Amino acid sequence: ATPSVTVFPHHKLNPINRNIYSGFTEHMGRCIYGGVCDPSNANKDLIDAHGFRKDVIEALKPLDVPVFRYPGGNFCATYHWQDGIGPRDQRPARPELAWDNVEPNHFGTDEFMTWCDAVGAEPYLCLNFGTGTLDEAMAWVEYCNGTKNTYYANLRRKNGHPEPYKVKYWALGNEVYGPWQVNQMTQEAYAERALQWAKALKLLDPSIQLILCGKEGATSWDYYTLKHCLQPAGLNELGEKRKPLIDMHSIHMYTASEDHYENVTAPLAAERAIEVCSSLIDLAVVENKIPPAQKRPTICFDEWNVWLPTRAVGSKGAEETYTLSDALAVACWLNVLVRKSKDVGMANIAQSVNVISPLMTTPDGIVKQTTWWPYELFCRFMKGHQIAVHVACERYTGPTRPEWVRTVKDTPYLDVSATTDDEGWVSVCVVNIHAEEDLKTDLGGVGDTGVEVYTVTGANLKVTNMSGKEEVGLKKSTWDPKENGPTFVFPRCSITMLRWK
Ligand code: AHR
Secondary structure (H helix, E strand, O other): OOOEEEEEEEEEEEEOOHHHHEEEOOOOOOOOEOOOEOOOOOOHHHEOOOOEEHHHHHHHHHHOOOEEEEOOOHHHHHOOHHHHOOOHHHOOOEEEOOOOEEEOOOOOHHHHHHHHHHHOOEEEEEOOOOOOOHHHHHHHHHHHHOOOOOHHHHHHHHOOOOOOOOOOEEEOOOOOOOOOOOOOOOHHHHHHHHHHHHHHHHHHOOOOEEEEEOOOOOOHHHHHHHHHHOOOOOEOOOOOEOOOOOOEEEEEEEEOOOOHHHHHHOHHHHHHHHHHHHHHHHHHHHHOOOOOOOOOOEEEEEEEEEOOOOOOEOOOOOEOOOEHHHHHHHHHHHHHHHHOOOOEEEEEEOOOOOOOOOEEEEOOEEEEOOOHHHHHHHHHHOOOEEEEEEEEOOEEOOOOOHHHHOOOOOEEOEEEEEEEOOOOOEEEEEEEOOOOOOEEEEEEOOOOOOEEEEEEEOOOOOOEOOOOOOOOEEEEEEEOHHHHOOEEEEOOOEEEEEEEO
16 A cells, blocks of 8 residues: 555644753763864864854754753763862863763863853753762752852852853763662662752752653663652641652663664664653652642653764764764654653753764864754754654564564654644654655645655765765755645655645
8 A cells, every 4th residue: 555644733742842852962082072162173263262162053053952961971970060160270180980081171060051051052960979979969059050148159150150050950860770880879779869869959949850860761770769759749847839859750772773674663662661661650650649730750861862882983982973874763763752752851862062973073174964964853843742643654574673672563664753833834754764665655634835845865874974975965845735746755765854834
């Protein structure tokens, strides 16, 4: 049968939190030093007064990336934020254990806030659950958000920042379960610590949102930590309503394979992980008798991407060279995030510059990798509400990686999500993962005039943009259903975004 994609623009499913298009900048490889800032670059035209890369800011700004997570990642587990403030020449260099480096601390909290301002994004800070203390964490919140006449708020003022940064998002550690962490913890030890820190941090600043450190979403670690930390907010000593302690539950997943079909079907594991994790949140809410009026935590998918560590150049830098197949995989990832946007409060592509990133810097400029284009298209267009879409087409039933795809047994060759925004634009993203066949498809529910078409594809699945030539770019055209009838051909190995009003 002819494949079909039927869009229901008036059937709104759920609002999409734009924070699902957030980014991540870690002190790892060339992400911060060489990506975000690059003061020693000989080409001074590329650098602004703060030492930031102007071309990186100019590339990210139009995407309107809502939030950037910082300073890690694994880096957090030994990071002492006070090393990174004050006069730069007095900041200590420290051994950096996550990526076996020396951290000069030239870039720290104040520089990150200035950079977030420059790209128009909100900051999201991750607390040190490795060698850090609660005192130190509270001091960081006070430094960033304090408005009173207190020591750390005054220290921020002394460092030239009179206004509070109002940092809303704070993570209670990163991947604390991992054997690769400095001060790895059991679920019991972590959950109790997270609960106690959450209590203190919310007393200090009830306006912040706290993100619990989950694992992959569908694990006993996720269940245990949720069950331990989700508590009815209750009342304070004055009988006033308290804020809930936990606002989001963080999960991480990276997928990749040299095999194209494994590569592009793997993001479905994330879809399954979100479903399971969302059920675990519901279970904890029910078991812990969280009242219906208390906001239910959402999922913070604060590290996701295509990453094959064995392939990335240099284990410290994780500089991936992305292919057309990877661009399709990232588009499928983004379709997953839209399809599951009811449950996802934030998601962060890991990472935003140079390290496992769609955007690379060279001494002379930037390179937009193949994966940049789906990221750009989603950031610009896939917003507002998710809408219903029905897809009927042949399915891929060949081998997939069971550890990724879990219960997903077969996958339509067309991977689709759809949205409508406040201005009435309908956007539909169709990824044809088929390696050989263009798919002539019946389209239903599509606008009847001047449909905008954005296409990302390339000569073959292996092409990249990293050898000086843009092999995978973005093409814009228009399509008129009156002239073309109800059928549209989705080229093999392509991402197509159709938009109309
Ligand atoms: O994003 C790279 C690393 O991957 C992060 O530091 C860590 O949290 C994850 O394992």
